[in-house]
Amino acid sequence: MPVQMPDINLVAMLPEIVLSLLGLVLMLMSAQGDENRGGRISMLAMIGLVVAALITVGGKDATGFGSHFINDAFARSMKLLMYLSTGLVLFMSADYMKKHRIDGGEYQVLTLMALLGGMLMASAGDFLMLYLGLELMSLSIYVLAAIQRDELRSNEAGLKYFVLGSMASGFLLYGISLIYGLTGTTAYSGVAAALDPAHGGHMGTALILGVVMVMAGMSFKIAAAPFHMWAPDVYEGAPTSVTAFMAVLPKVAAFAGIFRVLLIAFPSLHSQWIPLVQLLAVFSMGVGAFAAIAQTNIKRMLAYSSIGHVGYILLGLAANSAAGLQSVVTYLAIYIFTSVGAFAIILLLNAGGIGDETEDYKGLAHKRPLLAFLMALFMFSMAGIPPLAGFIAKLYIFLAALQAGMLGIAIVGVLFSAVGAFYYLRIVKFMYFDAAKETETFGMAVGVPMRAILTVTGVIILVWGVFPESLLKWTATSVKAFAM
């Protein structure tokens, strides 16, 4: 039997190759060098991200390695969002990492490996690649969560995430094996062809069980309710810079994966998965709105808030239309900037010795008006109050849901959004209308990277809130790959 090589298309996956090689080089660099090697490694990692982003922008549609790797406009957009989240988080956490002695180099290497896994998920054209990308990303983040080895809470967060994540992977694999057993292939296009009703390809309930299992596994990764139990504990226990990373990268990557699975592998089963996604959306919005109210720790609060955001994003996915997909990518882009901005403020206050309790934010506006204003901006944006970007994000989600005829769920979503505004506004109230403790001066210095991050995120949230056209144009082209 002659050996048939696959179409090895290295050009299509050039960004992945650049980042994986960079990761290996940085790992060697981290093995030796002085105390300050962390700064150099972070710098190189960020240069690598810029290079990868430039290559990605200039990339052309292509597939490689059979159906395993797809480079299309959607993959490129999602990858750009991932570079953005990784780069911003790395940039803003330099001081934090140095202070907590976790900047030895392994941190940055693991961050790059998590990014690589996420990129592979966004480009996967096959369940096998989806799973491998997911594992690469998750495994790196499990270690990152536990990287503060002398902190009991960090260890607990890492272990909890690892054990529950492994179980979710089990669900995902069980679903994939059912799908493989019934269709005889793991390629998305092959599964879609096997299920095409035009060729009599309906596989009955067992296949739906496979879809449900796959969705359960993926829902765990995006922390959609009722698979969200791990999120608050892990967000709270992990080092804050890792929490910021966890709040953005895995969500973008997992949503990219879910998109391709549902829209390319299972388009003919949409009557089955839409109710499923709707259910996840309503649960997540509800948990995000009500459970966050009782939180006194800001990292836990943001964990529940991110569960709520996932609910809105799922609502856009449930619309199963071009407008819905566009609204999802728009929401993700805006969510990244808002979330990174909010975590930047938390990191900054951490550096000044201020804790993670929401009460600790009392009186911030009197001492540091600009910081309080920015935090208020991020909170208002998360609550979806015009004229900020968060409003645009929610607006398009609800428009898409209405167009798809989901009036009831859209109304529920708006109500949950109003409930959720309560706890965002409570932070603003603490900052502006409560007096600080006598001893609290909020006297921390704001370094150049932090200034840059806060300026960029703040300006973008303001600008996209008023002039969203450029963002909408970009998101519209990025979802064109799915002909709907």
Next chain:
Amino acid sequence: MVTDLLFYLFSAITVMAAVGVVTSRNQVHSVLFLILAFFNTAALFILLQAELLAALLVIVYMGAVAVLFLFVVMMLDVSFEELRKGMIQHLPLGVFVGAVILAELVVILSGIHAPHAPAAAATIPNAQLIGQVMFTQYLLPFEVASFILLVALIGAVVLTHRRRKVVKRQIISEQLARTREQSVALVKVASGQGAQQ
């Protein structure tokens, strides 16, 4: 006919061994049950004529992974009795959930008519077949899997290798840099009085 009988025999032992892993009081017994489960799964692979996978399961899982587990279990000082305290209270709920899932799976999966009959006895040996696709059709997944192993390696080192203050370590350069003056003091001791600092 014989194959069917063997299949039921091996699967029954696998399931019983799996139950044993979870229920046995002594954790070393758990690991031994795990090895039994692996071995019977390997036998099931043989029934499917996947002799390479069976061999890999025996070598990698029984030979390496299970022995590693055994070491970990023996070296860790974890009171599993403590962990198991809530078991009786949670047992009814656990059994209920498990039973519901099992019933659903049985109902759903019993309706399947396997659309793809198991591959007929191949003329090419199983190892050769896997080798042919692993480095061609599955080249990219293979490479990504190697990255996952690398991350696991980095993770294991990151999480275990650290400088602890309580540990006294040997610093050879400092030892060599010690001079005679720093470490030796010559004292004249008068008899009957003892040495004084």
